[in-house]
Amino acid sequence: MAADSSRMDPDTAAPDTAAGPGRLRSDARHNRARILEAAREAFAARGLDVPMAAIARRAGVGVATLYRRFPTRESLVTEVFADQLADCVGVVDEALADPDPWRGFRTVIEKVCAMQVADRGLTAAFLTEFPGAVEFERERMCAERGFATLTRRAQEAGHLRADFARTDLTLVMKANEGVVAESSEAAAAASRRLVAYFLQAFRSDHTTSAPDLPPPAPIGLYHFDPLTEGR
Amino acid sequence: MAADSSRMDPDTAAPDTAAGPGRLRSDARHNRARILEAAREAFAARGLDVPMAAIARRAGVGVATLYRRFPTRESLVTEVFADQLADCVGVVDEALADPDPWRGFRTVIEKVCAMQVADRGLTAAFLTEFPGAVEFERERMCAERGFATLTRRAQEAGHLRADFARTDLTLVMKANEGVVAESSEAAAAASRRLVAYFLQAFRSDHTTSAPDLPPPAPIGLYHFDPLTEGR
DNA sequence: CCGCAAACGGAGGCCACCGTCCATTTATGG
DNA sequence: CCATAAATGGACGGTGGCCTCCGTTTGCGG
Numbered sequence: 435m436a437a438d439s440s441r442m443d444p445d446t447a448a449p450d451t452a453a454g455p456g457r458l459r460s461d462a463r464h465n466r467a468r469i470l471e472a473a474r475e476a477f478a479a480r481g482l483d484v485p486m487a488a489i490a491r492r493a494g495v496g497v498a499t500l501y502r503r504f505p506t507r508e509s510l511v512t513e514v515f516a517d518q519l520a521d522c523v524g525v526v527d528e529a530l531a532d533p534d535p536w537r538g539f540r541t542v543i544e545k546v547c548a549m550q551v552a553d554r555g556l557t558a559a560f561l562t563e564f565p566g567a568v569e570f571e572r573e574r575m576c577a578e579r580g581f582a583t584l585t586r587r588a589q590e591a592g593h594l595r596a597d598f599a600r601t602d603l604t605l606v607m608k609a610n611e612g613v614v615a616e617s618s619e620a621a622a623a624a625s626r627r628l629v630a631y632f633l634q635a636f637r638s639d640h641t642t643s644a645p646d647l648p649p650p651a652p653i654g655l656y657h658f659d660p661l662t663e664g665r
Numbered sequence: 666m667a668a669d670s671s672r673m674d675p676d677t678a679a680p681d682t683a684a685g686p687g688r689l690r691s692d693a694r695h696n697r698a699r700i701l702e703a704a705r706e707a708f709a710a711r712g713l714d715v716p717m718a719a720i721a722r723r724a725g726v727g728v729a730t731l732y733r734r735f736p737t738r739e740s741l742v743t744e745v746f747a748d749q750l751a752d753c754v755g756v757v758d759e760a761l762a763d764p765d766p767w768r769g770f771r772t773v774i775e776k777v778c779a780m781q782v783a784d785r786g787l788t789a790a791f792l793t794e795f796p797g798a799v800e801f802e803r804e805r806m807c808a809e810r811g812f813a814t815l816t817r818r819a820q821e822a823g824h825l826r827a828d829f830a831r832t833d834l835t836l837v838m839k840a841n842e843g844v845v846a847e848s849s850e851a852a853a854a855a856s857r858r859l860v861a862y863f864l865q866a867f868r869s870d871h872t873t874s875a876p877d878l879p880p881p882a883p884i885g886l887y888h889f890d891p892l893t894e895g896r
Numbered sequence: 897c898c899g900c901a902a903a904c905g906g907a908g909g910c911c912a913c914c915g916t917c918c919a920t921t922t923a924t925g926g
Numbered sequence: 927c928c929a930t931a932a933a934t935g936g937a938c939g940g941t942g943g944c945c946t947c948c949g950t951t952t953g954c955g956g
Contacts, residue, residue: 612843727935
């Protein structure tokens with residue numbers, strides 16, 4: 435559908451994720467950008483399941499425009515989170531440059547979890563497999579590899595327990611997602627405390643004393659029906 | 666699904682939570698029980714947001730019957746989870762009877778998290794405030810108080826870190842919920858590992874060596890759109 | 897300045913869920 | 927056995943999200 439003949443001029447390589455803005459009319463390009471920004475805000479604020487119409491409205495375009503540019507929600511999601519993912523890779527790279535292996539490892543965990551707090555959609559985007567989004571997948575794999583290196587280094591330095599597994603990062607992210615899900619001021623504090631607990635569990639040299647825990651947050655209970663209430 | 670009337674002698678008063686089955690016609694009482702059972706299964710399998718119609722169908726009744734007996738989803742939820750909550754109180758009481766304070770503490774965390782895995786709705790039910798359900802709230806508070814005692818004892822015995830806060834149980838439950846959310850075989854294993862990490866972080870006497878970690882589970886990524894796929 | 901394909905927006909069909917209403921069935925006490 | 931109120935079930939109107947279709951507008955190359 436929506437083939438639009440303009441596709442495929444061979445010189446714009448990298449029609450990577452979702453047919454990049456290659457040859458769009460100026461207004462279209464402008465709207466595309468607005469949509470992306472609106473989607474980014476919306477995803478961050480309410481997670482990946484915001485109604486498409488809400489994104490369109492926020493962007494000041496009609497739904498049709500949204501759908502023409504991003505035929506599926508997935509295409510929109512991968513496009514939106516492409517740079518967040520890049521940020522993550524940046525975090526990992528930065529940590530890899532850190533001469534202190536444990537600090538590098540710790541920083542990644544802390545920063546990633548902090549990002550999750552700031553962006554309600556981040557976790558879902560990260561932990562979801564997008565068979566179509568090649569570049570997206572590639573970049574995630576890159577981040578994973580970097581983290582694996584970080585892990586190995588910290589382990590070899592004797593700071594990280596030997597049985598820490600690569601998949602434990604996913605474990606941490608999902609756990610943090612659970613804590614952060616019902617976004618609130620308290621969520622950020624709770625997340626920090628969670629992370630501190632995790633790091634305490636992960637470290638293996640107990641020669642130095644453990645750092646203090648962030649204060650406990652009075653994590654609120656859910657209000658009834660966390661699902662229906664949204665929107 | 667033959668109903669089996671065996672349960673319950675009718676004179677048990679206690680029309681506590683939501684207008685108990687006090688004086689219902691026999692068929693109505695029977696249907697009420699079927700609804701509760703269907704709801705319990707449905708909530709366990711898919712969480713609190715199963716369509717009311719699905720519960721009704723599963724119970725073999727019409728929606729009207731369901732709504733007449735339980736005018737709101739909340740009333741159904743509180744009724745269904747009343748005994749699960751009782752189970753929890755049981756777990757806490759049992760732990761209180763344990764002479765070993767740390768084992769008692771540990772057991773509660775482990776069992777509660779295991780229950781979360783077995784019942785997709787448990788967490789939401791527990792962590793949600795039901796202003797109407799007096800008895801429900803009272804019982805939860807009772808469980809909380811018991812856990813607080815458990816906590817204090819373990820701390821006084823020097824096994825639990827002094828800065829463990831009461832709200833950290835909520836933290837654990839929410840984190841576990843995040844891990845378990847996308848139910849799968851792997852989720853149970855992941856949850857066990859998470860719990861082990863938590864306990865490692867919580868213990869304060871590092872004189873004895875830490876127990877082994879359950880094996881890492883290859884926690885799957887989400888498939889795209891965890892929301893729409895349900896049902 | 898003009899014509900046309902590209903781009904647009906919103907109406908509308910579809911579907912799932914909610915919660916109510918009412919004609920019919922059924923348990924039960926006399 | 928019957929009268930009757932309780933109980934039932936499914937149809938139905940309402941809402942909200944998804945996605946497409948189509949008549950109109952608009953950027954842009956000539």
